[in-house]
Amino acid sequence: MADTIRTLPTDQRITHHLSLAQGATKLGLILCNGRGDPDPTAMPQGKMPSRAMQFSQGDPDYSDMELPYTPITQKDWSGGRAQEDFEKDKTRYADSNAIDAMSGDVILGPKPNTSNVLASSTTYLSNTQNSQMGFLHPFTTRMSNQYHLHIDPAPHGSKSDNHIESQTVATRFQAPSNGSISQIKLWLAGTDSIRISIFKYNDLANLPGHDYCYAEWFVESIKGVPTGVGVSDHVTEDFNIVESAALQEYIFDFEYTFVSGSYYVLAAMSKKYYDPYFDGEITLGDEFPFQWGINNLAGSQLEYRHIQGYFWTLKWTGTYWDMYFYPDEANEPVQWSGYAGDFELPADSTYSLAFELGTYNDEPGETFFYKLRNTDFAVACPASGAAPKLYREGYHGYAADNTADQTIIHAKNVGQEAIGAIVKIVSGPGSTERIRWRKIVSVVTGASGYVIVDKAWNIVHTTSTEYAIYGTGTWTEITGHGLTTKLSDVLVVDDMVFFAQGEDVAIKRMTFYNSSQVWTPKYWTETAKATYIELIQDEKGVRKIWRALATAATVSSSDVAAWADAANILSFGTDITCGNKMYRITNIVAYGTPRIPFVLKEDGFGSINNGIYDQVPLAEFAAVADDNNGRSSLQRGVYLYLSMLNGLERYYEGRLDDIGPNRDQGLPNERSGYISHLLAYPGRMYAAIDHPTGYSSVLVYNDLGWHEIYRSSSGARIYSLHAQVIDGDKCDRLWVSLENGLIWLPVAIDPKKQSDYQYTPSGTVDNAWVSGNFKEIKKYFSSVIIYSEGLSSGQYVTVSYKLDSDSDTWKSLSTPITQSPSQEVMFSGHEVTGKKIKIRLTLYTSDPLKTPRIKAVTIKPVTRLPIKKSWTLTYKVDDNLFDLQGEKSTLSATALQAQLEAWSSSETTPAPLYMEHPHSMYNGKYVFIEPESVRPVEWVKDSNDQMVAIGQLSVFEAD
Numbered sequence: 001m002a003d004t005i006r007t008l009p010t011d012q013r014i015t016h017h018l019s020l021a022q023g024a025t026k027l028g029l030i031l032c033n034g035r036g037d038p039d040p041t042a043m044p045q046g047k048m049p050s051r052a053m054q055f056s057q058g059d060p061d062y063s064d065m066e067l068p069y070t071p072i073t074q075k076d077w078s079g080g081r082a083q084e085d086f087e088k089d090k091t092r093y094a095d096s097n098a099i100d101a102m103s104g105d106v107i108l109g110p111k112p113n114t115s116n117v118l119a120s121s122t123t124y125l126s127n128t129q130n131s132q133m134g135f136l137h138p139f140t141t142r143m144s145n146q147y148h149l150h151i152d153p154a155p156h157g158s159k160s161d162n163h164i165e166s167q168t169v170a171t172r173f174q175a176p177s178n179g180s181i182s183q184i185k186l187w188l189a190g191t192d193s194i195r196i197s198i199f200k201y202n203d204l205a206n207l208p209g210h211d212y213c214y215a216e217w218f219v220e221s222i223k224g225v226p227t228g229v230g231v232s233d234h235v236t237e238d239f240n241i242v243e244s245a246a247l248q249e250y251i252f253d254f255e256y257t258f259v260s261g262s263y264y265v266l267a268a269m270s271k272k273y274y275d276p277y278f279d280g281e282i283t284l285g286d287e288f289p290f291q292w293g294i295n296n297l298a299g300s301q302l303e304y305r306h307i308q309g310y311f312w313t314l315k316w317t318g319t320y321w322d323m324y325f326y327p328d329e330a331n332e333p334v335q336w337s338g339y340a341g342d343f344e345l346p347a348d349s350t351y352s353l354a355f356e357l358g359t360y361n362d363e364p365g366e367t368f369f370y371k372l373r374n375t376d377f378a379v380a381c382p383a384s385g386a387a388p389k390l391y392r393e394g395y396h397g398y399a400a401d402n403t404a405d406q407t408i409i410h411a412k413n414v415g416q417e418a419i420g421a422i423v424k425i426v427s428g429p430g431s432t433e434r435i436r437w438r439k440i441v442s443v444v445t446g447a448s449g450y451v452i453v454d455k456a457w458n459i460v461h462t463t464s465t466e467y468a469i470y471g472t473g474t475w476t477e478i479t480g481h482g483l484t485t486k487l488s489d490v491l492v493v494d495d496m497v498f499f500a501q502g503e504d505v506a507i508k509r510m511t512f513y514n515s516s517q518v519w520t521p522k523y524w525t526e527t528a529k530a531t532y533i534e535l536i537q538d539e540k541g542v543r544k545i546w547r548a549l550a551t552a553a554t555v556s557s558s559d560v561a562a563w564a565d566a567a568n569i570l571s572f573g574t575d576i577t578c579g580n581k582m583y584r585i586t587n588i589v590a591y592g593t594p595r596i597p598f599v600l601k602e603d604g605f606g607s608i609n610n611g612i613y614d615q616v617p618l619a620e621f622a623a624v625a626d627d628n629n630g631r632s633s634l635q636r637g638v639y640l641y642l643s644m645l646n647g648l649e650r651y652y653e654g655r656l657d658d659i660g661p662n663r664d665q666g667l668p669n670e671r672s673g674y675i676s677h678l679l680a681y682p683g684r685m686y687a688a689i690d691h692p693t694g695y696s697s698v699l700v701y702n703d704l705g706w707h708e709i710y711r712s713s714s715g716a717r718i719y720s721l722h723a724q725v726i727d728g729d730k731c732d733r734l735w736v737s738l739e740n741g742l743i744w745l746p747v748a749i750d751p752k753k754q755s756d757y758q759y760t761p762s763g764t765v766d767n768a769w770v771s772g773n774f775k776e777i778k779k780y781f782s783s784v785i786i787y788s789e790g791l792s793s794g795q796y797v798t799v800s801y802k803l804d805s806d807s808d809t810w811k812s813l814s815t816p817i818t819q820s821p822s823q824e825v826m827f828s829g830h831e832v833t834g835k836k837i838k839i840r841l842t843l844y845t846s847d848p849l850k851t852p853r854i855k856a857v858t859i860k861p862v863t864r865l866p867i868k869k870s871w872t873l874t875y876k877v878d879d880n881l882f883d884l885q886g887e888k889s890t891l892s893a894t895a896l897q898a899q900l901e902a903w904s905s906s907e908t909t910p911a912p913l914y915m916e917h918p919h920s921m922y923n924g925k926y927v928f929i930e931p932e933s934v935r936p937v938e939w940v941k942d943s944n945d946q947m948v949a950i951g952q953l954s955v956f957e958a959d
Contacts, residue, residue: 017040032950078704080701083665098760181357189247243762293354377392385486391475416445420441421469723735723747770838777865779834791817868957
């Protein structure tokens, strides 16, 4: 007969102090003290055990620490962007802007340099920038976190829950004539997001003093709800920009039409979230990070009025805050209580917001780069469809005898921009020197001019010495080329250049010759036409020029012939149809060993063998047929890289791998364009991302992941890339074809070893979400430690963070990181908590030749796991055991212990037990048990072999 066990809080006659059960098996336990006397309190409660540090071999690391103190460190960023969770891959990050993390450390990206090939523009109205200013810090008294101030509307920004945002500056002007603009130029610093508004107001009779408008008018216009007397024609646009610590020129695409004689307000608002730590004394005169360019010349011909906040202070009344503003430091404060319209900000006739309003003329548009005889060329094809323009970088020509002074080379009409550039002997006397280039240290201009080099030439030059000067950054237009329509492709073969102009316009070719010591171009128009052209040499060494006709979906080849002045040299053979003619050809490339023609199409790609097109059987290509499929491609190593939709595929021996920047988190919608160009470079590959209306960018792939090193302004498309190799110790240059002109970025295998490598003024890197592998647990974040090199007051880092969601606002820590090798900054108020955190680091430099270098980042969270209760039970083990009602147990001591041991084994009992107890605090728990010890008290060795013992076991609460 089984024992009767009653241990529930509702039972009347309790038989045991507690019971454990699984299924139909149930045991009742009598708790006891050390002497074996019944004791219901012999089950002290504890918690699951923990240690402060793991036991490990080797050097200790932060990862060796145990809960709850679990610092999390990132030491390597080389794995690239688009990572959502840090724990998935600790070498990757979420996103970046103007940052280089290819080598593992984080440094600033390359500084963009403009060229003289830019979209021309016409200025409608200009207020020249010649100085700068910013908002003076408005909070000059101590402010406790328990008080929250919100000012609405507020021309200086709004303050709520200890942060500042929406700092706004505006100016008023009168339109000098009827006219339209397509761009606005401003000079800004200290912000990464700007909102620009223009609106017209007409009722001058109701304007205070007729010189400036109520603050509420332009604040409401910034919000997109213009109000006030006579306000109309309101246009607002938001822009993300690369933040700069120093004042920098920004050009924004902004369309607006003005009416002559009407008055307008131009307002610029910094949307950057700013948390300046309002828990301490702020010195009067401190400034916000947001700065803007101004014109400080009085007596301007137009009426400019600058609305700003001047000096501010707060006074606690015991119920609410009163705000006071100071027209200047000498004047008495004027109280402000109410809305912005209840008071007037003083007009400042000395300082006015600097700006330039204008329109783009014909834009350079897509650019085709090529190199001929060590000289770089660019063909700019305007988006309007106008005739292309041909440019040459630097100079190219023929020298003269330099026997008298071998530290010079006779180069005529060279400009001063060539100082510091390279001159190289291309052919003729001097071209056989082991080092056939020199750096230019001085220039004597003119028709009889020459350049002086840093080291004398070993071989005397003659009139047959051909030279190239490159690395000047200046492009010279070459006219008379006869190109009339947008190019579709360019091919260089030996000393000839072939310009493909599509299926409707014949191919044009160009070469250069020596005409009275002048490198002179000449041209010929072929009869043949082509969309794409490629030079391919077969396994027998025979070279062919292959052409593709896109809409006809055919390819054919021609022998390579020498230049002829007045005759065609291209004679293409029989057309080869490539697959389904419904789908266009998008490119033709040489690939494989030996290299054979690979034809890329909207619906797939294939090779040409023995005059037959063989398409690679990849159904996924046909399923996503698109104009951009295969448009960008190159062979790198054994792989063929080709674009597909907004991504990039890597092909080898019938296998196609997706490695594009659209994988994982990809690029956000406003930056997710197609790959317009691919460029191979030692150890990496560059990709131009072209977004038709959003932000285009240059990404670099280091075989581990993608890194963004440059981002254009909104709407500035990127078409192509070109690497210009500069001999010597100077950085190479990456030329970028933007819709509105050419820029270049310095390129180096290791920028830190290049003395002339220039860094962009600022850049940001967003680490991936950090949850410490406990996504469901809310954590306390105490501080962040930055390990760095090269920090100072001129090269520093700021820290911002988000909690739990990307929709959260970035919150900035007020203490900048200026100390190397490490500096710890605390999160404000000991109240930063969340399940996960994302850190943004913004790097700044005031010297373009220096950069902060981030080597590691440690976040210090406290992760407290949900508490699991445990109890240590002391119970009686007796062959002659009586329950609390005096009934003798039928279970022997041996059987009791055997059952407990079986229940403690995960092999036999992986599921938890159910514990009942007369008190509700302990009743109804699912638990695991671990027997710890049994201490015999009495043992009678007779025929019954009876034992009395005291047992101990640990009971742990299950989930």
